Amino acid sequence: MNKKFLALIPFLIFMLLCVFLxxxxxxxxxxxxxxxxxxxxxxxTLPDLMDESKQWKNTDLLGDVYLLxxxxxxxxxxxxxxxxxEQLREQGIRIIGLYYEQAYDPDFGDHFDITALREEVKTxxxxxxxxxxxxxxxxxxxxxxxxxxxxxxxxFLVNKEGKILLHHTGDINPRVWRAKFAPIIQELSE
Amino acid sequence: xxxxxMVLAMAMSVALHAAEDKYEFSTPERAATFxxxxxxxxxxxxxxxxxxxxxxxxxxxxRDKVVTLVHDGKSKQEVIDYxxxxxxxxxxxxxxxxxxxxxxWVLPILIVIIGFGFIIFRQKKASRKQDWNPDDEKKxxxxxxxxxxxxxx
Numbered sequence: 001m002n003k004k005f006l007a008l009i010p011f012l013i014f015m016l017l018c019v020f021l022x023x024x025x026x027x028x029x030x031x032x033x034x035x036x037x038x039x040x041x042x043x044x045t046l047p048d049l050m051d052e053s054k055q056w057k058n059t060d061l062l063g064d065v066y067l068l069x070x071x072x073x074x075x076x077x078x079x080x081x082x083x084x085x086e087q088l089r090e091q092g093i094r095i096i097g098l099y100y101e102q103a104y105d106p107d108f109g110d111h112f113d114i115t116a117l118r119e120e121v122k123t124x125x126x127x128x129x130x131x132x133x134x135x136x137x138x139x140x141x142x143x144x145x146x147x148x149x150x151x152x153x154x155x156f157l158v159n160k161e162g163k164i165l166l167h168h169t170g171d172i173n174p175r176v177w178r179a180k181f182a183p184i185i186q187e188l189s190e
Numbered sequence: 191x192x193x194x195x196m197v198l199a200m201a202m203s204v205a206l207h208a209a210e211d212k213y214e215f216s217t218p219e220r221a222a223t224f225x226x227x228x229x230x231x232x233x234x235x236x237x238x239x240x241x242x243x244x245x246x247x248x249x250x251x252x253r254d255k256v257v258t259l260v261h262d263g264k265s266k267q268e269v270i271d272y273x274x275x276x277x278x279x280x281x282x283x284x285x286x287x288x289x290x291x292x293x294x295w296v297l298p299i300l301i302v303i304i305g306f307g308f309i310i311f312r313q314k315k316a317s318r319k320q321d322w323n324p325d326d327e328k329k330x331x332x333x334x335x336x337x338x339x340x341x342x343x
Binding site (some may be wrong): 034035036102105107108141144145146147148149150151 | 234235246247248250251252255274275276277278280
Protein backbone atom coordinates (compact mmCIF):
# COMPACT_ATOMS: atom_id res chain seq x y z
CA MET A 1 0.00 0.00 0.00
CA ASN A 2 2.77 2.39 1.00
CA LYS A 3 4.82 1.44 -2.07
CA LYS A 4 1.87 2.09 -4.36
CA PHE A 5 1.36 5.47 -2.83
CA LEU A 6 5.03 6.37 -3.32
CA ALA A 7 4.81 5.35 -6.96
CA LEU A 8 1.91 7.78 -7.35
CA ILE A 9 3.93 10.77 -6.19
CA PRO A 10 5.58 11.59 -9.55
CA PHE A 11 2.18 11.33 -11.18
CA LEU A 12 0.67 13.71 -8.63
CA ILE A 13 3.49 16.20 -9.16
CA PHE A 14 2.92 15.92 -12.89
CA MET A 15 -0.80 16.59 -12.44
CA LEU A 16 -0.10 19.64 -10.26
CA LEU A 17 2.27 20.95 -12.89
CA CYS A 18 -0.40 20.39 -15.55
CA VAL A 19 -2.96 22.39 -13.56
CA PHE A 20 -0.45 25.19 -13.01
CA LEU A 21 0.57 25.39 -16.67
CA UNK A 22 -3.02 25.04 -17.91
CA UNK A 23 -4.00 28.07 -15.83
CA UNK A 24 -1.09 29.93 -17.37
CA UNK A 25 -2.68 29.50 -20.79
CA UNK A 26 -5.52 31.80 -19.80
CA UNK A 27 -3.56 34.38 -17.81
CA UNK A 28 -2.92 37.76 -19.34
CA UNK A 29 0.79 38.55 -19.11
CA UNK A 30 0.04 42.19 -19.92
CA UNK A 31 -2.12 42.55 -16.83
CA UNK A 32 0.12 44.54 -14.52
CA UNK A 33 -0.33 45.45 -10.92
CA UNK A 34 1.10 48.94 -11.06
CA UNK A 35 2.18 50.95 -8.08
CA UNK A 36 -0.37 53.74 -8.07
CA UNK A 37 -3.55 51.91 -7.15
CA UNK A 38 -4.94 53.17 -3.85
CA UNK A 39 -2.84 56.32 -4.01
CA UNK A 40 -3.73 59.89 -4.80
CA UNK A 41 -3.54 61.23 -8.31
CA UNK A 42 -0.01 62.65 -8.73
CA UNK A 43 0.09 66.43 -8.82
CA UNK A 44 0.57 68.00 -12.23
CA THR A 45 0.06 71.18 -14.22
CA LEU A 46 -0.47 70.47 -17.89
CA PRO A 47 -2.04 72.36 -20.79
CA ASP A 48 -5.32 71.57 -22.49
CA LEU A 49 -4.85 69.73 -25.78
CA MET A 50 -6.96 72.24 -27.70
CA ASP A 51 -5.90 75.44 -25.95
CA GLU A 52 -2.49 75.84 -24.36
CA SER A 53 -3.54 78.94 -22.42
CA LYS A 54 -5.76 76.68 -20.34
CA GLN A 55 -3.77 74.81 -17.69
CA TRP A 56 -5.16 71.81 -15.85
CA LYS A 57 -4.12 70.90 -12.32
CA ASN A 58 -4.82 67.70 -10.45
CA THR A 59 -6.93 69.71 -8.01
CA ASP A 60 -9.24 70.78 -10.88
CA LEU A 61 -10.36 67.19 -11.27
CA LEU A 62 -11.53 66.63 -7.70
CA GLY A 63 -15.16 66.40 -6.70
CA ASP A 64 -16.41 63.83 -9.17
CA VAL A 65 -15.66 60.24 -10.08
CA TYR A 66 -13.93 60.16 -13.43
CA LEU A 67 -12.08 58.01 -15.89
CA LEU A 68 -8.70 59.18 -17.09
CA UNK A 69 -8.22 57.63 -20.51
CA UNK A 70 -4.71 57.60 -21.96
CA UNK A 71 -4.93 57.72 -25.74
CA UNK A 72 -3.48 59.03 -29.00
CA UNK A 73 -4.58 59.19 -32.62
CA UNK A 74 -1.57 57.03 -33.53
CA UNK A 75 -3.03 54.16 -31.49
CA UNK A 76 -5.61 52.06 -33.38
CA UNK A 77 -7.03 50.40 -30.26
CA UNK A 78 -7.68 53.83 -28.72
CA UNK A 79 -9.67 54.84 -31.79
CA UNK A 80 -11.59 51.57 -31.67
CA UNK A 81 -12.74 52.15 -28.09
CA UNK A 82 -13.87 55.77 -28.66
CA UNK A 83 -17.34 54.66 -29.75
CA UNK A 84 -17.96 52.64 -26.60
CA UNK A 85 -16.50 55.35 -24.38
CA GLU A 86 -18.90 57.82 -25.99
CA GLN A 87 -21.78 55.53 -24.97
CA LEU A 88 -20.44 55.59 -21.43
CA ARG A 89 -20.33 59.37 -21.52
CA GLU A 90 -24.00 59.36 -22.56
CA GLN A 91 -24.70 57.21 -19.49
CA GLY A 92 -23.20 59.98 -17.37
CA ILE A 93 -19.64 58.77 -16.90
CA ARG A 94 -17.15 61.62 -16.77
CA ILE A 95 -14.21 60.84 -19.04
CA ILE A 96 -11.06 62.94 -19.27
CA GLY A 97 -8.47 62.29 -21.93
CA LEU A 98 -4.75 62.21 -21.29
CA TYR A 99 -3.22 62.71 -24.70
CA TYR A 100 -0.11 60.56 -25.10
CA GLU A 101 1.99 61.97 -27.90
CA GLN A 102 4.93 60.14 -29.48
CA ALA A 103 5.92 62.34 -32.42
CA TYR A 104 7.05 65.16 -30.12
CA ASP A 105 9.97 62.95 -29.12
CA PRO A 106 12.75 63.27 -31.75
CA ASP A 107 13.48 59.55 -31.39
CA PHE A 108 9.94 58.61 -32.36
CA GLY A 109 8.78 61.26 -34.83
CA ASP A 110 10.25 63.38 -37.58
CA HIS A 111 8.32 66.52 -36.89
CA PHE A 112 5.72 67.75 -34.47
CA ASP A 113 3.08 70.38 -35.18
CA ILE A 114 0.51 71.18 -32.52
CA THR A 115 -1.93 72.80 -34.97
CA ALA A 116 -1.87 69.74 -37.21
CA LEU A 117 -2.33 67.52 -34.16
CA ARG A 118 -5.40 69.46 -33.03
CA GLU A 119 -6.92 69.17 -36.50
CA GLU A 120 -6.24 65.46 -36.53
CA VAL A 121 -7.78 64.98 -33.09
CA LYS A 122 -10.89 66.96 -34.09
CA THR A 123 -11.39 64.93 -37.25
CA UNK A 124 -10.86 61.68 -35.39
CA UNK A 125 -13.26 62.53 -32.57
CA UNK A 126 -15.90 63.64 -35.08
CA UNK A 127 -15.60 60.41 -36.97
CA UNK A 128 -15.16 57.84 -34.20
CA UNK A 129 -17.00 59.49 -31.31
CA UNK A 130 -16.01 61.99 -28.66
CA UNK A 131 -16.22 60.71 -25.10
CA UNK A 132 -14.10 63.44 -23.51
CA UNK A 133 -14.98 66.37 -21.27
CA UNK A 134 -11.58 67.71 -22.23
CA UNK A 135 -8.10 66.45 -23.06
CA UNK A 136 -4.90 67.05 -21.14
CA UNK A 137 -1.78 67.22 -23.28
CA UNK A 138 1.20 65.43 -21.76
CA UNK A 139 3.91 66.15 -24.32
CA UNK A 140 6.82 65.10 -22.13
CA UNK A 141 4.83 62.15 -20.77
CA UNK A 142 5.70 63.16 -17.21
CA UNK A 143 2.23 62.52 -15.81
CA UNK A 144 2.15 59.27 -17.77
CA UNK A 145 5.37 58.20 -16.07
CA UNK A 146 4.11 59.25 -12.65
CA UNK A 147 1.00 57.17 -13.23
CA UNK A 148 2.94 54.12 -14.38
CA UNK A 149 1.54 54.25 -17.89
CA UNK A 150 3.33 51.90 -20.27
CA UNK A 151 1.41 52.64 -23.46
CA UNK A 152 -2.04 53.32 -24.80
CA UNK A 153 -4.87 52.75 -24.29
CA UNK A 154 -4.86 52.69 -20.53
CA UNK A 155 -7.61 53.89 -18.23
CA PHE A 156 -7.67 54.95 -14.60
CA LEU A 157 -10.73 55.11 -12.42
CA VAL A 158 -10.43 57.94 -9.90
CA ASN A 159 -12.85 58.71 -7.07
CA LYS A 160 -14.14 62.08 -5.83
CA GLU A 161 -11.22 62.53 -3.47
CA GLY A 162 -8.74 61.97 -6.28
CA LYS A 163 -7.73 58.46 -5.25
CA ILE A 164 -6.87 56.00 -8.02
CA LEU A 165 -9.04 52.91 -7.69
CA LEU A 166 -8.28 51.06 -10.88
CA HIS A 167 -5.65 50.97 -13.59
CA HIS A 168 -6.74 49.11 -16.67
CA THR A 169 -4.29 48.31 -19.48
CA GLY A 170 -5.85 47.75 -22.89
CA ASP A 171 -9.15 48.70 -24.42
CA ILE A 172 -12.45 49.16 -22.65
CA ASN A 173 -15.27 47.12 -24.11
CA PRO A 174 -18.62 46.04 -22.65
CA ARG A 175 -17.10 42.88 -21.18
CA VAL A 176 -14.25 44.73 -19.45
CA TRP A 177 -16.66 47.41 -18.28
CA ARG A 178 -19.03 44.89 -16.69
CA ALA A 179 -16.23 42.91 -15.09
CA LYS A 180 -13.92 45.62 -13.80
CA PHE A 181 -15.41 49.10 -13.83
CA ALA A 182 -19.15 48.76 -13.30
CA PRO A 183 -18.93 47.00 -9.88
CA ILE A 184 -16.68 49.74 -8.45
CA ILE A 185 -18.81 52.56 -9.89
CA GLN A 186 -21.90 50.84 -8.49
CA GLU A 187 -20.27 50.70 -5.09
CA LEU A 188 -19.26 54.36 -5.25
CA SER A 189 -22.74 55.55 -6.14
CA GLU A 190 -24.33 53.70 -3.24
CA UNK B 191 19.82 34.89 -46.08
CA UNK B 192 22.51 34.18 -43.51
CA UNK B 193 24.52 37.21 -44.58
CA UNK B 194 21.40 39.35 -44.22
CA UNK B 195 20.84 38.03 -40.72
CA MET B 196 24.44 38.82 -39.82
CA VAL B 197 24.12 42.36 -41.10
CA LEU B 198 20.86 42.80 -39.21
CA ALA B 199 22.34 41.47 -36.00
CA MET B 200 25.33 43.78 -36.36
CA ALA B 201 23.14 46.79 -37.08
CA MET B 202 21.07 46.00 -34.00
CA SER B 203 24.07 45.69 -31.72
CA VAL B 204 25.43 48.99 -33.04
CA ALA B 205 22.08 50.65 -32.34
CA LEU B 206 22.13 49.21 -28.83
CA HIS B 207 25.54 50.57 -28.03
CA ALA B 208 24.55 53.90 -29.49
CA ALA B 209 21.61 54.06 -27.08
CA GLU B 210 23.90 53.47 -24.10
CA ASP B 211 26.63 55.82 -25.17
CA LYS B 212 24.23 58.69 -25.74
CA TYR B 213 24.16 59.55 -22.05
CA GLU B 214 27.08 61.23 -20.34
CA PHE B 215 27.81 61.30 -16.63
CA SER B 216 30.02 63.42 -14.43
CA THR B 217 31.61 60.46 -12.67
CA PRO B 218 32.34 56.87 -13.76
CA GLU B 219 30.42 55.67 -10.66
CA ARG B 220 27.25 57.32 -11.90
CA ALA B 221 27.76 55.90 -15.38
CA ALA B 222 28.15 52.46 -13.80
CA THR B 223 24.99 52.94 -11.70
CA PHE B 224 23.09 53.95 -14.83
CA UNK B 225 24.31 50.89 -16.67
CA UNK B 226 23.36 48.57 -13.82
CA UNK B 227 19.94 50.14 -13.49
CA UNK B 228 19.08 49.96 -17.17
CA UNK B 229 19.97 46.27 -17.10
CA UNK B 230 17.99 45.54 -13.94
CA UNK B 231 14.87 47.55 -14.70
CA UNK B 232 12.35 45.80 -16.87
CA UNK B 233 10.45 47.44 -19.70
CA UNK B 234 6.77 47.49 -18.61
CA UNK B 235 5.52 47.31 -22.18
CA UNK B 236 7.63 44.38 -23.28
CA UNK B 237 7.38 40.89 -21.90
CA UNK B 238 11.02 40.21 -21.26
CA UNK B 239 13.43 42.99 -22.06
CA UNK B 240 15.28 45.35 -19.81
CA UNK B 241 15.05 49.06 -20.49
CA UNK B 242 18.54 49.16 -22.01
CA UNK B 243 17.44 46.62 -24.58
CA UNK B 244 13.99 47.86 -25.48
CA UNK B 245 13.04 50.34 -28.18
CA UNK B 246 9.57 50.98 -26.74
CA UNK B 247 8.81 54.60 -26.00
CA UNK B 248 8.16 53.84 -22.35
CA UNK B 249 11.59 52.22 -22.07
CA UNK B 250 13.12 55.39 -23.44
CA UNK B 251 11.13 57.48 -20.95
CA UNK B 252 12.36 55.28 -18.11
CA ARG B 253 15.96 55.51 -19.32
CA ASP B 254 15.68 59.30 -19.45
CA LYS B 255 14.20 59.34 -15.97
CA VAL B 256 16.98 57.11 -14.66
CA VAL B 257 19.51 59.53 -16.16
CA THR B 258 17.86 62.50 -14.47
CA LEU B 259 17.65 60.75 -11.12
CA VAL B 260 21.26 59.56 -11.30
CA HIS B 261 22.34 63.08 -12.25
CA ASP B 262 20.52 64.32 -9.16
CA GLY B 263 22.74 62.02 -7.13
CA LYS B 264 20.09 59.45 -6.27
CA SER B 265 21.39 56.05 -5.21
CA LYS B 266 20.63 52.89 -7.10
CA GLN B 267 18.06 51.75 -4.55
CA GLU B 268 16.33 55.13 -4.58
CA VAL B 269 15.91 54.93 -8.36
CA ILE B 270 14.55 51.38 -8.12
CA ASP B 271 12.07 52.47 -5.42
CA TYR B 272 11.02 55.42 -7.57
CA UNK B 273 10.21 53.09 -10.46
CA UNK B 274 8.48 50.45 -8.31
CA UNK B 275 6.35 53.24 -6.86
CA UNK B 276 5.00 53.94 -10.33
CA UNK B 277 5.22 50.70 -12.27
CA UNK B 278 4.93 48.10 -9.53
CA UNK B 279 7.27 45.20 -8.78
CA UNK B 280 7.07 44.11 -12.42
CA UNK B 281 9.55 46.83 -13.34
CA UNK B 282 12.41 45.28 -11.36
CA UNK B 283 13.96 41.94 -12.25
CA UNK B 284 14.65 41.16 -8.58
CA UNK B 285 11.31 40.24 -7.04
CA UNK B 286 10.69 41.29 -3.42
CA UNK B 287 10.41 38.67 -0.69
CA UNK B 288 6.71 38.59 0.20
CA UNK B 289 4.45 35.77 1.41
CA UNK B 290 3.43 35.23 -2.21
CA UNK B 291 6.96 35.03 -3.60
CA UNK B 292 8.76 33.31 -0.71
CA UNK B 293 8.22 30.01 -2.53
CA UNK B 294 10.82 31.10 -5.12
CA TRP B 295 13.52 31.01 -2.46
CA VAL B 296 12.22 28.16 -0.33
CA LEU B 297 11.27 25.66 -3.02
CA PRO B 298 14.78 24.99 -4.43
CA ILE B 299 16.19 24.51 -0.92
CA LEU B 300 13.26 22.30 -0.01
CA ILE B 301 13.79 20.15 -3.09
CA VAL B 302 17.48 19.67 -2.27
CA ILE B 303 16.67 18.79 1.36
CA ILE B 304 13.93 16.36 0.38
CA GLY B 305 16.21 14.82 -2.26
CA PHE B 306 19.06 14.22 0.20
CA GLY B 307 16.60 13.00 2.80
CA PHE B 308 15.26 10.48 0.33
CA ILE B 309 18.75 9.22 -0.54
CA ILE B 310 19.70 8.81 3.12
CA PHE B 311 16.40 7.13 3.90
CA ARG B 312 16.91 4.63 1.09
CA GLN B 313 20.47 3.86 2.07
CA LYS B 314 19.50 3.23 5.66
CA LYS B 315 16.68 0.97 4.60
CA ALA B 316 18.96 -0.94 2.24
CA SER B 317 21.68 -1.36 4.85
CA ARG B 318 19.15 -2.61 7.40
CA LYS B 319 18.02 -5.33 4.98
CA GLN B 320 21.56 -6.53 4.43
CA ASP B 321 21.99 -7.87 7.93
CA TRP B 322 24.33 -10.81 7.53
CA ASN B 323 23.46 -13.68 9.85
CA PRO B 324 24.69 -17.26 10.28
CA ASP B 325 21.73 -18.55 8.25
CA ASP B 326 22.86 -16.54 5.27
CA GLU B 327 26.40 -17.85 5.82
CA LYS B 328 25.12 -21.45 5.69
CA LYS B 329 23.07 -20.74 2.60
CA UNK B 330 26.08 -19.25 0.87
CA UNK B 331 28.34 -22.17 1.77
CA UNK B 332 25.73 -24.55 0.41
CA UNK B 333 25.45 -22.66 -2.87
CA UNK B 334 29.22 -22.54 -3.30
CA UNK B 335 29.44 -26.25 -2.64
CA UNK B 336 26.72 -26.91 -5.25
CA UNK B 337 28.55 -24.98 -7.93
CA UNK B 338 31.87 -26.57 -7.11
CA UNK B 339 30.30 -29.99 -7.58
CA UNK B 340 28.87 -28.88 -10.92
CA UNK B 341 32.28 -27.78 -12.12
CA UNK B 342 33.91 -31.05 -11.08
CA UNK B 343 31.45 -33.13 -13.05
